[in-house]
Amino acid sequence: SGGSAYGLAAADGAMKYLEEQGIGFKVGRNVVPIVPSAIIYDLAVGDPSVRPDSAAGYDACKSATTGIFAQGNVGAGTGATVAKVLGSNRSIKGGLGSDSIRLPNGLTVGVLVVVNAIGSIHDPHTGNLVAGPRSSDGSMASASEILISGNDIGEQSLGANTTIGVIATDATLTKSQANQLASSAHDGLALSIRPSHLIGDGDTIFAVATGGASHPDQEIADAHSLNRIIAAAVDCTSQAIVNAVRSATGVSGVPSVDEVHTSGSLGN
Structure with a gap:
């Protein structure tokens, strides 16, 4: 993700999406998605207040495609x-x-x-x-x-x-x-x-x-x-x-x- 450390919030959205799909580490009746994450520092380019959040991570998962x-x-x-x-x-x-x-x-x-x-x-x-x-x-x-x-x-x-x-x-x-x-x-x-x-x-x-x-x-x-x-x-x-x-x-x-x-x- 971009957004420096703020962009780590995108992983939360990915976890939410995976939980809804039942994907993750099984713990009893529960599932815990394991989502490693990494970010780049790009706050010096454009508006630093515009950065990825949890919703962006969720939407990215929904938009995943096998196409071009x-x-x-x-x-x-x-x-x-x-x-x-x-x-x-x-x-x-x-x-x-x-x-x-x-x-x-x-x-x-x-x-x-x-x-x-x-x-x-x-x-x-x-x-x-x-x-x-x-x-x-x-x-x-x-x-x-x-x-x-x-x-x-x-x-x-x-x-x-x-x-x-x-x-x-x-x-x-x-x-x-x-x-x-x-x-x-x-x-x-x-x-x-x-x-x-x-x-x-x-x-x-x-x-x-x-x-x-x-x-x-x-x-x-x-x-x-x-x-x-x-x-x-x-x-x-x-x-x-x-x-x-x-x-x-x-x-x-x-x-x-x-x-x-x-x-x-x-x-x-």
Whole structure:
């Protein structure tokens, strides 16, 4: 969710919806939904009083779909920004992004991320810069090169840069396998966000295994099968990050990457 700590209220709405559906941890005749949550700090973009609440979380659950959905400036990605190493006034619009892979054995791996990183965004396959801090001439630069060079950088809020996401697969995984999947998916962050995992970053990835697939490889019992899922998760995560930024549109003085390419201007 967006909205900083205020956005954690959205989890309450999700719990309410799941309780109504009878989904959760069974305790006697009762059900207790377990809803882990994570947020990004985006209160500096737009009106800080407009933020997710319990009703927003409930509505999000009701609106869940297996079809195509919007990316960019939607949901938790509404106020997300990236490339903030020169300060927020030189940042680029981030957002919400997704990607998925259907493996040859029939298993599916999907990723949803909210990209609110201090680093630059790079194409994971070519290494080319997709979005970086805006320099004085209107061009974009590499956040890593700026930091390494030792040149003066803008004022940075160390607690305002976080990329969060969820990896989902229809395989059946143990808790330790799911933990390994979530941990390895951070490699996808490092491929597309440079630098990533800096001091103050709150990067968080959840892993979900639904066990809904109906084929011999549904239950992952060997290292090779798990490695296949991990590799897919890393690839999807890195591509979803790029999709989030490329799908975003500019807001509140923060331009999208397309707008920077079109105008070459710094904005305010």
